[in-house]
Amino acid sequence: MATIEPKSGTAADEPTTRRTVPPGAPPFTVDDLLRFPDDGNRYELFNGSLLVSPAPTPLHQIVIFRLQMVLFQAVPSHLTVLSTVNLRASDRDFYIPDIVVVPKERARSVKLMFAPEDVLLAVEVVSPTTKIRDRATKAAAYAAAGIPTYWRVELDEGPALYVHELDEGSYRGPGTHQAGDKVSLSAPYPVSFDPADLTDY
Numbered sequence: 001m002a003t004i005e006p007k008s009g010t011a012a013d014e015p016t017t018r019r020t021v022p023p024g025a026p027p028f029t030v031d032d033l034l035r036f037p038d039d040g041n042r043y044e045l046f047n048g049s050l051l052v053s054p055a056p057t058p059l060h061q062i063v064i065f066r067l068q069m070v071l072f073q074a075v076p077s078h079l080t081v082l083s084t085v086n087l088r089a090s091d092r093d094f095y096i097p098d099i100v101v102v103p104k105e106r107a108r109s110v111k112l113m114f115a116p117e118d119v120l121l122a123v124e125v126v127s128p129t130t131k132i133r134d135r136a137t138k139a140a141a142y143a144a145a146g147i148p149t150y151w152r153v154e155l156d157e158g159p160a161l162y163v164h165e166l167d168e169g170s171y172r173g174p175g176t177h178q179a180g181d182k183v184s185l186s187a188p189y190p191v192s193f194d195p196a197d198l199t200d201y
Contacts, residue, residue, distance in 0.1 A: 026048060026049065027047070027048025027049065027092055028048050028049075028050050028092070030088055030091055030092070030094045030113075031091075033094060040054075040055055041053065041055075042084075042096055043094075044096055045092055046093060046137060046141060047092055047093060048092040054129065056127065057127065059155060060125050060155070062198075062199060062200065063153060063155065063159065063198045064099060066197065066198045066199070067099060067123065067125075067198055068081050068083055068099055070191065070193045070198075071121075071191060074189065074190065074192075075101070075189065076189050077104070078103060079101055079102065079103060079188070079189065080103075080104045081099065081100075082100050082107060083099050083100075084097075084098065085097065085100050086114065087100070087113065087114050087115075087122075088115065089116050089141070093141065095138065095142075097123060098123050098124050098125050099121075099122075099123035100114070100119050100121060100122055101119070101189075102114060102118045102120065103120075116142075116146055116147055120149065120187075120188035121147075121149045121151065121188045122138075122147050123150075123152075123153065124138055124151075125153045125155065126152060126153060126155060138150075139164060142164075142171075143164070143166060143169065143170050144169075147166065148165065148166045148187065149164065149166070149187045149188055150171060151164070152164070152174070155199070157179070158178060158179030158195060158196060159179055159196075159198055159199060160177060160195055161176075161177040161195045162175070162177075163175040163177065165187065177195055178195065179194065179195045180194065181194065182194045183195065
């Protein structure tokens, strides 16, 4: 768990790293996470195991922003679209989806953490450091938490959109939608877009 700090001089100098020592000991709890330093990393928990991700790349941020705008333009008045929220599934399970769709009423009342039952859609944009996590670990975790729909955006594929829908406790599919093909989806509400439009690279 490294955080980047500039050497003395200008910010353009090569960065150095220092170790961030998390308080507590594994298995970690959500209460432990609340005591972690704000060091620029993203901390998540899977059954008490700590997973750490660095800040997203510019391309990652562009795709999140553009998909959030696509969803926002079609969102019904009783729902809203948010990015990088705290999602507490249990005392030892804590996730930070790239995008979620939640009831507007819950967005107004939640102070720090959403519950799984608040989330109608969770989205992850896959990066080189999160491939296994987003394709397998998070898909299983979101299904176990009862989140009805999970979208996975694969940047290396154009990008491509993978749509997972909950069926008796697990996700079926996924349905695959390639860049260049306009997709029309009905859940969590009707929306149409071409995955290619999520990036200008």
